Amino acid sequence: MARRLTICGTAAAEAIPAIHCVCDTCRRAWELGGKDLRTRAAYQLGQDVRVDFGPDSHFHMRAMGQDYAYLQHLLITHSHQDHWLPEELAYRRPGFCVLPEGFPPLTIYGNDRVLESARQRLGNLEAMRIELYEIHSFQEVQVCPDLRLTTLKAEHGGEEDALNFLIEEPDRSLLVANDTGFWQEETWEFIAGRRVDVALIDGTCGRYDQNGGHMGAPWVAKFAARLGELGCLSDSPRLIVTHFSHNGHANHDQLVEIYTAYGIEVAYDGLVVG
Numbered sequence: 507m508a509r510r511l512t513i514c515g516t517a518a519a520e521a522i523p524a525i526h527c528v529c530d531t532c533r534r535a536w537e538l539g540g541k542d543l544r545t546r547a548a549y550q551l552g553q554d555v556r557v558d559f560g561p562d563s564h565f566h567m568r569a570m571g572q573d574y575a576y577l578q579h580l581l582i583t584h585s586h587q588d589h590w591l592p593e594e595l596a597y598r599r600p601g602f603c604v605l606p607e608g609f610p611p612l613t614i615y616g617n618d619r620v621l622e623s624a625r626q627r628l629g630n631l632e633a634m635r636i637e638l639y640e641i642h643s644f645q646e647v648q649v650c651p652d653l654r655l656t657t658l659k660a661e662h663g664g665e666e667d668a669l670n671f672l673i674e675e676p677d678r679s680l681l682v683a684n685d686t687g688f689w690q691e692e693t694w695e696f697i698a699g700r701r702v703d704v705a706l707i708d709g710t711c712g713r714y715d716q717n718g719g720h721m722g723a724p725w726v727a728k729f730a731a732r733l734g735e736l737g738c739l740s741d742s743p744r745l746i747v748t749h750f751s752h753n754g755h756a757n758h759d760q761l762v763e764i765y766t767a768y769g770i771e772v773a774y775d776g777l778v779v780g
């Protein structure tokens with residue numbers, strides 16, 4: 507059975523309200539509260555699997571009852587600070603953290619840039635019981651007996667091998683496609699025909715017709731449509747847009763209005779997908 511999937515954070519790098527910002531979207535988010543308060547993007551699958559570990563990980567631990575003592579597999583999409591803040595993991599070292607004998611190690615899966623920063627900034631990995639597993643785009647990894655990871659090439663910046671993920675469990679196939687623009691053809695060809703039950707799609711640019719390493723609403727709709735054209739969508743897929751920036755100038759209610767027309771759900775922090 508698939509793990510319980512929680513969408514922990516749904517914002518881009520500076521969160522919403524953005525720190526120090528006085529724009530209308532941030533001011534309105536303060537007033538509205540609730541679903542308009544967004545932390546940096548991350549996803550939790552059960553107790554043992556997580557996607558990304560950014561600056562709001564500790565908040566997610568407290569607010570959503572996620573006990574990272576039991577985390578075993580950490581899948582990192584790319585090295586941008588909103589997704590990968592290794593200093594928070596450094597507190598796993600002796601003197602700052604007690605891990606009883608026999609506790610399973612934590613394996614970090616990431617591209618060469620992510621792992622290089624782990625080696626530089628974490629210190630003694632053995633003492634922290636952290637193991638590193640290098641991944642690159644277009645690869646299949648059996649993370650554990652009931653979870654298989656397929657790595658996809660994101661369209662994001664180009665300075666590193668930024669990844670999107672297809673995460674397959676016995677009864678659910680989850681696509682993590684944030685921090686990407688509309689994919690290059692090689693990624694579409696690679697995923698063609700693969701089943702997706704839940705798709706989390708980058709909507710950083712809000713209402714705007716933008717597609718440069720991130721997407722706005724018209725491109726999110728094209729992205730979802732292309733998944734359908736390539737036979738990727740199961741009978742009743744959940745298409746969910748996430749990773750929002752205040753620069754997209756749409757609050758939650760406005761995003762819901764925009765995306766309802768496309769049959770796409772708008773994520774919010776703490777949304778349990780099931």
Ligand SMILES: [Zn+2]
Nearest residue numbers: 518519588685
């Ligand atoms: Zn991001």
Ligand SMILES: [Zn+2]
Nearest residue numbers: 527529532752
């Ligand atoms: Zn703002």
Ligand SMILES: [Zn+2]
Nearest residue numbers: 584586662685
């Ligand atoms: Zn990024």
